[in-house]
Amino acid sequence: MKRPNTLLATLTVFTALATPTWAATSTVTLAVPGMTCAACPITVKMAIAKVDGVQKVDVSYEKRTAIVTFDDTKASVQQLTKATEDAGYPSSVKR
Numbered sequence: 144m145k146r147p148n149t150l151l152a153t154l155t156v157f158t159a160l161a162t163p164t165w166a167a168t169s170t171v172t173l174a175v176p177g178m179t180c181a182a183c184p185i186t187v188k189m190a191i192a193k194v195d196g197v198q199k200v201d202v203s204y205e206k207r208t209a210i211v212t213f214d215d216t217k218a219s220v221q222q223l224t225k226a227t228e229d230a231g232y233p234s235s236v237k238r
């Protein structure tokens with residue numbers, strides 16, 4: 144009965160990745176498809192930077208992504224995506 148154990152281990156890893164509890168600093172890549180000109184990344188970056196706990200924001204207009212480093216005891220991914228959405232740029236976690 145190797146299969147169930149392997150499945151359980153896989154699920155455990157995925158759960159751990161989805162909800163990191165051991166570290167204060169997390170990095171997430173957000174897909175921001177709504178950026179349509181060179182000025183958009185500035186708006187997105189400012190919106191994300193305002194979220195408490197955000198330490199670093201790298202927005203790529205070419206890739207339509209925002210790579211955010213944040214303190215996950217202060218901020219959540221949901222707060223980050225909400226911040227971009229409130230600024231007019233809905234985003235989602237890129238995997």
Ligand SMILES: [Cu+2]
Pocket residue numbers: 178179180181182183184
């Ligand atoms: Cu623009």
